Amino acid sequence: MNIVDNLIENIIKTKNPSVIGLDPDVRKIPQCYKANIARPEKLDGICEVIYKFNCDIIDTVYDIVPAVKPQIAFYEKYGSCGFMAFEKTVSYAKSKGLIVIEDAKRNDIGNTAEAYANGHLGKVELLDGSVISAIDADFLTVSPYLGVDSIVPFIDACRNNNKGIFVLVKTSNALSGVIQDVVAENGFTISQNIARYVSEQSEQQKGKYGYSAIGAVVGATYPVEAKTLRKIMPFSFFLVPGYGVQGADAEDILPCFKCDGLGAIVNSSRGVLFAHMTDDERNSCTHEEYLSNVRTACLKMQSNIYSMLRKNHKEMIY
Amino acid sequence: MNIVDNLIENIIKTKNPSVIGLDPDVRKIPQCYKANIARPEKLDGICEVIYKFNCDIIDTVYDIVPAVKPQIAFYEKYGSCGFMAFEKTVSYAKSKGLIVIEDAKRNDIGNTAEAYANGHLGKVELLDGSVISAIDADFLTVSPYLGVDSIVPFIDACRNNNKGIFVLVKTSNALSGVIQDVVAENGFTISQNIARYVSEQSEQQKGKYGYSAIGAVVGATYPVEAKTLRKIMPFSFFLVPGYGVQGADAEDILPCFKCDGLGAIVNSSRGVLFAHMTDDERNSCTHEEYLSNVRTACLKMQSNIYSMLRKNHKEMIY
Numbered sequence: 296m297n298i299v300d301n302l303i304e305n306i307i308k309t310k311n312p313s314v315i316g317l318d319p320d321v322r323k324i325p326q327c328y329k330a331n332i333a334r335p336e337k338l339d340g341i342c343e344v345i346y347k348f349n350c351d352i353i354d355t356v357y358d359i360v361p362a363v364k365p366q367i368a369f370y371e372k373y374g375s376c377g378f379m380a381f382e383k384t385v386s387y388a389k390s391k392g393l394i395v396i397e398d399a400k401r402n403d404i405g406n407t408a409e410a411y412a413n414g415h416l417g418k419v420e421l422l423d424g425s426v427i428s429a430i431d432a433d434f435l436t437v438s439p440y441l442g443v444d445s446i447v448p449f450i451d452a453c454r455n456n457n458k459g460i461f462v463l464v465k466t467s468n469a470l471s472g473v474i475q476d477v478v479a480e481n482g483f484t485i486s487q488n489i490a491r492y493v494s495e496q497s498e499q500q501k502g503k504y505g506y507s508a509i510g511a512v513v514g515a516t517y518p519v520e521a522k523t524l525r526k527i528m529p530f531s532f533f534l535v536p537g538y539g540v541q542g543a544d545a546e547d548i549l550p551c552f553k554c555d556g557l558g559a560i561v562n563s564s565r566g567v568l569f570a571h572m573t574d575d576e577r578n579s580c581t582h583e584e585y586l587s588n589v590r591t592a593c594l595k596m597q598s599n600i601y602s603m604l605r606k607n608h609k610e611m612i613y
Numbered sequence: 614m615n616i617v618d619n620l621i622e623n624i625i626k627t628k629n630p631s632v633i634g635l636d637p638d639v640r641k642i643p644q645c646y647k648a649n650i651a652r653p654e655k656l657d658g659i660c661e662v663i664y665k666f667n668c669d670i671i672d673t674v675y676d677i678v679p680a681v682k683p684q685i686a687f688y689e690k691y692g693s694c695g696f697m698a699f700e701k702t703v704s705y706a707k708s709k710g711l712i713v714i715e716d717a718k719r720n721d722i723g724n725t726a727e728a729y730a731n732g733h734l735g736k737v738e739l740l741d742g743s744v745i746s747a748i749d750a751d752f753l754t755v756s757p758y759l760g761v762d763s764i765v766p767f768i769d770a771c772r773n774n775n776k777g778i779f780v781l782v783k784t785s786n787a788l789s790g791v792i793q794d795v796v797a798e799n800g801f802t803i804s805q806n807i808a809r810y811v812s813e814q815s816e817q818q819k820g821k822y823g824y825s826a827i828g829a830v831v832g833a834t835y836p837v838e839a840k841t842l843r844k845i846m847p848f849s850f851f852l853v854p855g856y857g858v859q860g861a862d863a864e865d866i867l868p869c870f871k872c873d874g875l876g877a878i879v880n881s882s883r884g885v886l887f888a889h890m891t892d893d894e895r896n897s898c899t900h901e902e903y904l905s906n907v908r909t910a911c912l913k914m915q916s917n918i919y920s921m922l923r924k925n926h927k928e929m930i931y
Contacts, residue, residue, distance in 0.1 A: 318724075318725070320724060320728075332740055336739060336743060338739065338747065366728075368721055368725045368726075369725070371689075371696070371729075372731055372732025373732065373747050374696065374732070374747040374748055375693045375694075375700055376693075377747070378689070378696040379692075381693075382692055400719075400720060400756075401686075402756065403684075403686055403718055404784065404785070405786070406636075407684055408686075411686045411689075413690055414692070414695075415690075419659075419690055420639075420640075421653065421654060421658065421659055422647055422650055422653035422662065423653040423654045423658075429691050429692040438718075438756055438758050439792065440756050440758035440784075440792055440793070441781070441784045441786055441789055441792075442784070442786055442788035442789045442792060442793070443788055443791055444786055445786065445788075463759070466722065467722070468722040468723070468762055469762060470759075470760035470763075471759055471760045472760070473761055473806070474759075474760060474806075475758070475760070477795055477803060479795045480795070485792055485795060488791070488792075
């Protein structure tokens, strides 16, 4: 089955087109996770906290969300030890039936892009000729600054290994327009031109619901641009950051969806993990209290998005 | 001392404004490195090859080049195990007095960009409150697609930890113009606008030779654009890919340099590591034969670049 169909079926099953960003910012992880760690003075101590925290989050939400999005920066900042916590998190999330969207915004050219693509979305060959998956995420975010030739190795890896990508098209941050909104000679903005390329490529990897595993990142903070991008990329799935803490609400994400209620998956990281409690509350609560709040935040987000979609799309298929 | 001054003093000492890209493409590493590995069927077997190969390259060139540029894609493709080989390579290169330019093209927004910056160019805090350097490269390459706000956390890390960055401005690949050459409303191209931002930022972190640790990636394959970019960024050091295998020669890199013979460092990866021998030759040679060829390739590159600079700049300071 096409990986985008796995994602869609998880969305239909949970009635929840959202994804929980696993951004384990250690400063914000509740104090109860940081007590009784064997080696608090070493990197492996902190990585133990991160992995335990992630497993608890996954156990708490795996039946109500379709996917998780670990942001690799929060892991690789602790070097190889953090990278191992990342790999273990990916594995654990997959073992619970979740789709894993690796947010790494990788990009390079030629054989370097190929190395990223094979490592994150494919297979690597070992010295004895055997091949294994080193990281094995389902989807990867990819940056396009170097040009469309830099995206090709990632698209090849998707095709060969049944994986998906979300290419950065229009990001959610305040100054994303500095590059992305510049109008090219053909009358389209940079982000629209990247969208046109993504759309072209997405034609070839469509699943049974009519969507493609070659997707796009489109920020919820720019609903007007999202509407145009939705038209340019009718078959691409959108990964939508910017909801919640970054300022966008359920209405803002509407243009990213199609009338079947599909076509987009909305991310929340801090909103679900941290923002529902003050620093003091997180540092004095029990594991149970904290996780119960996480589940509530998750369900609230589901309800907000789902009811907004229902209200606007009578033809929704879930 | 400002890290860019360390780089410059290494360049002056070796009379060599070039950097060796440590891109350990395992398919191309000589066969002699792949024999007698304890666990060829495991990731740690392949990572042992990579680290041993890198150490030999470093031992072979550390007295004739100022810096190395490990490309992290070739390491992280093997997951945490490869990431560890990367860290050990960075450490070993620094122990031999080399400047380490980490080529990772990282970028993101807000606290995620901060996590990358602290991990790759700074310090991370452990559970007991102590701080350590997790990766500890001297310079990092940074992609600007998300906008200039995404670069700020990296600039902060440079200032706080005496590190440097090279922001992707004009890359060496064939289709880099798709985004980078688009002309914005102010009449400048995207790459020129990024260059103007880099130049502004570079004002504040100048070392004693008048250059800044806030630098730019400018491809040798675009000498006309490089000439303009050199004018826009008078104080920024350029990291220059595209020499050798990618098609640019010593004349093409001239516009990246200033008349003191400084201001740029030219990368060669495959040219120095692999292209001087056929696949058959690499797979039948001894370690000594291979490393002797690497040293020769390195010296030839130094000689080509140095003599071209000498011919064109009477005012060169080395």
